[in-house]
Ligand SMILES: CC(=O)SCCNC(=O)CCNC(=O)[C@H](O)C(C)(C)COP(=O)(O)OP(=O)(O)OC[C@H]1O[C@@H](n2cnc3c(N)ncnc32)[C@H](O)[C@@H]1OP(=O)(O)O
């Protein structure tokens with residue numbers, strides 16, 4: 001309940017905006033020009049022009065109806081971006097996880113880059129660790145000596161994809177290679193021919209090929225199309241042995257719709273389209289990799305390369321967990337098993353030695369959690385409505401279509417529980433508090449009591465400043481309703497017998513000074529009779545309204561009862577938890593009486 005005060009940060013050095021407002025800025029937008037050097041940056045395609053994208057695009061009217069072929073690059077693009085690249089143990093944990101989840105296309109490394117990558121590929125092959133329906137791929141740049149080393153790494157494998165990649169984009173051609181487009185084309189042809197020659201010399205291995213024109217999204221489309229057609233033809237692409245053409249946004253530069261146009265243009269213009277598996281490899285520099293990948297599939301892509309939870313160069317690769325679970329949340333089979341998302345996350349965190357942030361879609365610690373009152377209230381009502389629908393249909397809750405406000409998927413479908421769905425702090429409301437007490441302790445507070453206890457919790461949360469755990473909420477509930485320092489009244493024993501008005505109640509109570517008093521009264525039920533009997537000791541209790549329910553205890557049976565009464569003219573709530581239902585009801589009345597006294601103490 002106590003929050004650790006965090007130190008006040010040093011204020012950032014911000015130049016107060018002072019530039020002019022935009023000429024066409026409406027009066028209600030009072031923002032000023034900033035001191036940021038934005039003029040150093042140009043709209044993409046301005047300095048190095050690229051032809052315009054499509055005008056007759058068809059992708060906007062498409063929808064995602066099936067899972068694409070998922071290709072994990074965790075062990076290559078993910079690995080190359082780590083401060084401490086994976087050792088064999090971490091690589092193995094990642095590989096085994098990917099296989100268990102159902103990945104069939106796994107890039108296992110860049111074997112010519114390091115001994116670690118090379119020997120991991122050898123281990124997979126020599127120890128026969130690659131399932132029959134999984135195809136590994138290995139990355140190679142367009143350098144003959146590194147291609148040769150790549151082939152050494154896959155010697156003896158049954159099936160594999162050799163992935164050839166080199167830069168094609170203008171900036172890379174000029175700055176990295178110092179080559180003309182023609183020279184880059186020659187390099188591509190030489191490398192593809194070298195791969196083909198090495199393949200011809202390889203016996204007993206079913207090899208396929210992949211070609212990635214690096215930074216596809218900022219390469220002139222006509223150039224990249226020509227290269228792709230040339231390389232696919234050199235590799236004899238056919239429907240039986242398709243070439244994977246992988247279009248990377250190596251550095252994401254544009255809004256996703258621009259990439260979608262580029263992909264659709266390639267999809268329409270590629271020669272021999274049926275002999276090509278059109279793949280994309282989105283990075284997340286603008287934070288829109290997921291959107292880019294989804295629109296690319298609408299535009300004709302059939303395969304997506306990415307990593308689990310988005311590890312990868314800079315801002316990372318596209319997150320395959322997000323993409324797959326986006327499909328799942330739309331009723332499309334993701335063809336990957338995310339039923340234990342926390343287990344998957346643990347393994348990925350172990351392999352990458354990087355944490356998954358708490359807000360990461362579907363997998364972050366907080367993504368199925370509501371702190372805010374109205375969200376909690378809606379979630380609790382939504383879950384209750386689901387429960388009712390399941391009961392009406394006489395089916396398990398897990399079989400009812402999911403429809404709960406604020407929760408795109410059922411946390412249980414990814415192996416989480418409802419306990420973490422609602423967590424309480426000063427932003428929370430009575431709905432959330434009631435939900436936590438109910439899910440964690442089985443206490444189903446009546447509506448008026450929720451309002452009262454909600455206020456009590458709000459005070460405690462405001463005071464503490466942080467989160468209140470379910471345990472702390474229960475402690476507050478106990479302190480407020482179940483236990484009293486100096487009770488005015490305790491019920492020691494009671495007996496009911498049928499009476500003229502319904503029930504005759506005889507009770508022995510203990511008063512604040514320890515004195516014991518015997519009471520008796522008639523009433524339609526025991527609680528009403530008890531309320532009436534209290535008049536004998538000068539306590540006026542009227543209009544008792546009681547609810548009682550069994551508690552889902554693991555040991556024995558217990559009952560919770562809640563009373564709403566007027567005590568000496570003031571409305572009061574009381575509650576009790578005991579082994580006997582009737583005792584619980586009567587004790588809830590004494591709780592209300594005791595609270596009436598406590599609340600009179602200033
Ligand atoms: C977009 C991507 O993510 S591609 C994958 C990138 N992955 C990695 O870089 C991780 C692994 N890489 C490595 O371990 C190293 O880079 C190695 C071992 C492969 C190569 O190391 P080195 O031979 O020392 O070269 P270095 O990494 O500095 O590469 C630079 C040279 O390669 C050339 N080059 C870069 N990419 C490619 C490519 N895809 N195809 C052909 N040549 C390339 C550059 O033009 C440069 O050549 P130059 O020295 O003649 O100007």
Ligand SMILES: CC(C)C(=O)C(=O)O
Pocket residue numbers: 077165212214215246248249250251281283
């Ligand atoms: C190898 C390619 C696909 C790559 O990693 C990239 O361009 O980001």
